[in-house]
Amino acid sequence: xxxxxxxPKKELPEKKQNRLQQNQRRSFSIQQAPQPFGATxxxxxxPAFSEFSFADLKAATNGFSSENIVSExxxxxxxxxxxxRLQSRRWIAVKKFTKMAWPDPKQFADEAWGVGKLRHxxxxxxxxxxxxxxxxxxxxxYMPNDTLAKHLFHWENQTIEWAMRLxxxxxxAEALEYCSSEGRPLYHDLNAxxxxxxxxxxxxxxxxxxxxxxxxxxxxxxxxxxxxxEYLRNGRVTPESVxxxxxxxxxxxxxxxxxxPTHALDMIRGKxxxxxxxxxxxxxFSTEEATALMDLASRCLQYEPRDRPNTKDLATTLAPLQxxxxxxxxxxxxxxxxxxxxxxxxxxxxxxxxxxxxMDLTAIHQILVMxxxxxxxxxxxxxxxxxxxxxxxxxxxxxxxxxxFRDKDSKTAIDCYSQFLDVGTxxxxxxxxxxxxxxxxxxxxxxxxxxxxxxxxxxxxxxxAFYMQAVALAKLNMNSDSADMLNEAAGLEKKRQNGGRGx
Numbered sequence: 001x002x003x004x005x006x007x008p009k010k011e012l013p014e015k016k017q018n019r020l021q022q023n024q025r026r027s028f029s030i031q032q033a034p035q036p037f038g039a040t041x042x043x044x045x046x047p048a049f050s051e052f053s054f055a056d057l058k059a060a061t062n063g064f065s066s067e068n069i070v071s072e073x074x075x076x077x078x079x080x081x082x083x084x085r086l087q088s089r090r091w092i093a094v095k096k097f098t099k100m101a102w103p104d105p106k107q108f109a110d111e112a113w114g115v116g117k118l119r120h121x122x123x124x125x126x127x128x129x130x131x132x133x134x135x136x137x138x139x140x141x142y143m144p145n146d147t148l149a150k151h152l153f154h155w156e157n158q159t160i161e162w163a164m165r166l167x168x169x170x171x172x173a174e175a176l177e178y179c180s181s182e183g184r185p186l187y188h189d190l191n192a193x194x195x196x197x198x199x200x201x202x203x204x205x206x207x208x209x210x211x212x213x214x215x216x217x218x219x220x221x222x223x224x225x226x227x228x229x230e231y232l233r234n235g236r237v238t239p240e241s242v243x244x245x246x247x248x249x250x251x252x253x254x255x256x257x258x259x260x261p262t263h264a265l266d267m268i269r270g271k272x273x274x275x276x277x278x279x280x281x282x283x284x285f286s287t288e289e290a291t292a293l294m295d296l297a298s299r300c301l302q303y304e305p306r307d308r309p310n311t312k313d314l315a316t317t318l319a320p321l322q323x324x325x326x327x328x329x330x331x332x333x334x335x336x337x338x339x340x341x342x343x344x345x346x347x348x349x350x351x352x353x354x355x356x357x358x359m360d361l362t363a364i365h366q367i368l369v370m371x372x373x374x375x376x377x378x379x380x381x382x383x384x385x386x387x388x389x390x391x392x393x394x395x396x397x398x399x400x401x402x403x404x405f406r407d408k409d410s411k412t413a414i415d416c417y418s419q420f421l422d423v424g425t426x427x428x429x430x431x432x433x434x435x436x437x438x439x440x441x442x443x444x445x446x447x448x449x450x451x452x453x454x455x456x457x458x459x460x461x462x463x464x465a466f467y468m469q470a471v472a473l474a475k476l477n478m479n480s481d482s483a484d485m486l487n488e489a490a491g492l493e494k495k496r497q498n499g500g501r502g503x
Contacts, residue, residue, distance in 0.1 A: 045477055046125045047090075049116030051109075052139055054132035057094055060084030064096065079213050083142060089480050091142035092127070096135075101214035105131045108215075112138060115210045118182055122175035124196050126207040140207050145197035145335055148249075152192060152256055157334060159278065162285035163324040164332040165253040168195060168203045169293065170322055172249065173314035175205035176242065180311045186237050188212050190245035191226070192252045200337060201330030226261065230305055240305030246314065247300025254293060256280055261301045268294050289321050349486075350493050356467040357486055359474055364437055368464075369406055373430050375462060394423045398431065410438040429455040429462055436468045445475035463489040463496070 061068045061084035068082040070093065079101070082094045102108035112129035119125055128139040148168060151160050160168075172195060179185060187194075187209045194206045228244040231237060244261075251264045256278030267276045277290060296317050302308050309317070330337045355363035401416030417435045420428075436451035452468035459465060466489035473482035 046119055046141065047127050049113065049126065050128045052128045052130045052137070054130050054135050054137070056086070057084065057130055057137055057139065060086050060092060061094055081208070088478070090478075091144070093124070093140045093142045095138040095140070095208050097137065097214065099134050102136045103215065105136075108136050111211050115184065115207055118179060118184060118207065118210070120175060120178045121202075122171050122178065122204055124198070124204045124206050126210075138208060138211070141198075143196035143198050143204060143206075145199070145201055145330075145333070147193050147197075148195035148203065148252070149192035151197070151333065152252055153258065159256065159280040160253075161332055162281055162289070163322075163327070164329065166289065166293070166318070166321050166323065167329065167332075169250060169253055170315065170318040171203045172205050172246070173311065173318050176246065177311040177315050179210065180239065184210055185239040185242065185311070186210075187242045187245070188237060190242055190249065192249060192258075195249070197329070197333065197335075200328065201333045201335055203329070226258075228305075229303055238305060239310070240308050243300050243308040243310070243314070244305075247297045247308075250293060250297035250300065254278065254290065254297065265298060265301060268298050289323075292317070292321060349490055350463075352464060352467055353486065353490055353493065356471050356489075359471055361437065361440055361471075364467075364471070365405075365408065365441075368430075368434055368437060371430070371464075373428070375430055375459065375464065394420050394426065398428075401431070401434070405434050405438065408441070410441040414438045414442070427458045429459040429465060432458070433464050433468050436472065440471060440475065445472045448472040449476065461492055461495075463492040466492065 058064060061082040064080075064082055068084060069080055070083045071079075071081040079095055079097050082096065084092045084094050086092060102111075109129065109131050112126065112131075116126045116129070124141045124143050126138060126140050130137040130139070176187065179187065187205075188211070189209060194209050196204050196206055198204055226245075226248050228241040231241055248261055251259055251261065255264070255276055259276075264276060267273075273287070273290060273294060276294070277285065296309070296314070299307070299309050300314075324332065328337075349357060352364070352367050354360075355367060397416050397419040401413045401420060404410075404412035404416060414435055417431050417438070420426075420431060421435075432451045432455035436448045436455070439445070439448035439451060449469060449472035452465055452472055455462060455465035455468065466485050470482045470485035470489065473479075473485060
């Protein structure tokens with residue numbers, strides 16, 4: 001995308017140039033995670049893993065302000081985690097490592113890329129990293145609804161109900177099983193602080209635990225009483241160590257307290273189930289389900305690593321215990337699901353604006369067919385020498401594209417318009433807008449956004465270019481950005497009606 005604005009003759013106003021630069025930094029490649037265990041629910045769209053500049057992350061976190069720290073230990077934590085917001089309006093979590101925690105930049109980048117390949121709906125996915133001078137940072141999806149530790153140990157309004165605790169255990173088991181199947185079975189310091197709740201209230205496993213805090217640092221920061229016994233012997237994390245730590249999380253869910261495993265096992269062996277259970281549940285749990293969870297915790301906490309279950313066993317055991325599957329997590333947690341409401345456009349919308357606001361691709365198609373190429377006037381200045389056989393072939397490709405576009409043969413139209421554009425002799429915002437719509441009709445919103453941005457490059461004040469970006473952004477679930485584009489397009493149309501160039 002670096003050279004998208006080389007063709008137009010006129011320079012872009014500063015505001016439009018800033019808008020283009022902002023859009024060009026968006027990650028267009030959207031990946032979807034595999035769905036294990038036969039799940040059919042849709043996976044959230046996650047940006048492709050990429051490298052960030054330190055300047056961008058500094059701006060996103062307000063200069064790494066102490067007010068943006070979301071680490072449980074606050075400023076005392078060895079590696080701070082900040083809440084931030086990118087220019088694309090996406091919220092992020094940024095983990096900032098101490099100086100020289102990873103002295104070799106290549107080793108840090110390789111580790112980050114390994115974790116960044118993972119994509120799953122049960123993970124707070126890693127979306128990028130920064131390796132700038134001595135700075136080492138990781139960038140992940142931001143989870144706005146606190147940690148399991150906060151909801152279990154420091155709750156204010158209500159404790160987590162039993163069905164939700166079972167869901168937490170199952171979802172984290174799913175996350176561990178996925179990581180294991182993708183060749184990343186090691187998780188460092190798994191505990192209740194590593195379990196985060198997303199905007200829907202669904203529990204997710206933090207991706208930060210898939211990397212150590214430093215190249216040579218410790219893998220466990222918690223009290224030795226909660227550390228796998230083999231780690232105390234040899235200092236190495238193994239897949240079996242992760243299972244032991246998962247067992248301690250199960251104890252947290254059962255008891256609502258952070259009980260040392262040896263003490264909890266004594267109670268389990270003594271059949272003191274009610275003594276172990278969280279009193280704040282007030283008896284509102286199934287004894288059969290609680291017994292099954294205690295049994296699983298006991299197996300996870302076995303002294304000998306070989307006696308512990310594997311991640312697949314965890315998921316298989318927990319799946320049948322799930323209840324209230326139709327109740328959303330945010331309801332069970334007793335939290336509101338906050339969604340940003342797109343602002344109302346300040347100007348009345350035209351027919352094109354109305355069609356784009358409701359993402360009516362059929363209506364958009366009809367308008368683009370009727371408008372034809374009248375908005376291209378003045379964007380091309382061709383000499384007589386340029387009217388060559390190549391030019392005639394290029395215009396023929398555009399004509400074939402127009403016929404396919406009229407007939408809604410989107411794939412053929414994309415091919416023909418691409419032939420026209422690849423020659424590069426003529427620049428046509430209308431062709432880019434038409435190809436953008438074709439990409440939308442083919443369910444390719446990232447490509448549609450690129451083409452709409454190209455149309456804006458050629459004709460910076462063209463409302464249609466902004467309208468098409470609004471539709472593509474909405475398809476990418478970037479609703480706030482889409483609303484901004486819709487507003488800007490409506491403003492440009494208002495400007496047109498007051499004497500600007502237009503149709």
